[in-house]
Amino acid sequence: MKKKKILIVDDEEDLLDFIAMVLSDENYITYKAKNVNEALSILQNNKVDLILLDIMLPEIDGFSFNNMLRSDDELRNIPVAFITARLDSQDKIIGLKEGAVDYICKPFTSDELVNRVKQIFRKVEDG
Numbered sequence: 509m510k511k512k513k514i515l516i517v518d519d520e521e522d523l524l525d526f527i528a529m530v531l532s533d534e535n536y537i538t539y540k541a542k543n544v545n546e547a548l549s550i551l552q553n554n555k556v557d558l559i560l561l562d563i564m565l566p567e568i569d570g571f572s573f574n575n576m577l578r579s580d581d582e583l584r585n586i587p588v589a590f591i592t593a594r595l596d597s598q599d600k601i602i603g604l605k606e607g608a609v610d611y612i613c614k615p616f617t618s619d620e621l622v623n624r625v626k627q628i629f630r631k632v633e634d635g
Contacts, residue, residue: 518591519566574606
């Protein structure tokens, strides 16, 4: 089975490194981006299986970036899970309405993250 590739987009570098380390330990291939431009650059050169996307990013927020992805023929089918400190249920509803496969609230444990990612891949594979 080929290793799943995950793009992590978060402007908090410590959290970015933590998520990448946790998922790498689980045999996922990870790419890290601190902003939308870095994420787009990675997506131009790599096919990923999941995007973990922070909502509060510099320049363009995660909701807007998700909308950009959905309007791109090459990228629209990549599952997106929001990772955010925004706990408002309205934000969750917006995220899920806009096609997110999950909404993971910060702070989270490494076990929660790993299990949510595994669950996302099971959902995606089951179609």
